[in-house]
Amino acid sequence: RLMFVGSYTSWSDGRLEYDNGRHIDKNGLHALTKMSRNRFNEFYARLIEEGVLYAEDDGGLLMSPAVFYRGSLKSYGYSTEDLQYTRMFRKTVRDLYVAYNGRSLGQLAIIYAVMPFINFKTNVVAYNSDESNEDKVRPMPLEKLAILLGYSNAQKLKVALNRVKVDGH
Secondary structure: OHHHHHHHEEOOOOEEOOOOOEEEEHHHHHHHOOOOOOHHHHHHHHHHOOOEEEEEOOEEEEOOOOOOOOOOOOHHOOOOOOOOOEEEEEEEHHHHHHHHHHHEEEEHHHHHHHHEEEOOOOOOEEOOOOOOOOOOOOOOHHHHHHOOOOOHHHHHHHHHHHHHHOOOO
């Protein structure tokens, strides 16, 4: 859900806005997420409490640039040298959110939980996912990944991962 919300972050200023440029307020965010009122209120309160979102005086919402940032990293104004980041494709994130709504959203969450362990240079789940030298990448067995993700059985993780399909694949 956080990645879905982040896909509405505007260019460079971090405001949440619709594709037409209109600002998103709390009610608009609730409508976008299609969550029940109670679940949304819990989710929203947690985003505010954790400093992920900030409510502006005019009702608009600002995304923390430490969580989501759109724009040139050079214009970010802070050193990104020590940050680990990845590009997100807004359309893909939104399409996945729509495809995996309600109870099936948990299946999609598994994919996002695995992402920190992926070495993006080699596309391998690894102990040292940030390693740039391919010869030094240490692949992680499914059993270890299952433990790290809280699965008592690696086979259940494998089945859950295989259930997730994008565009029928």
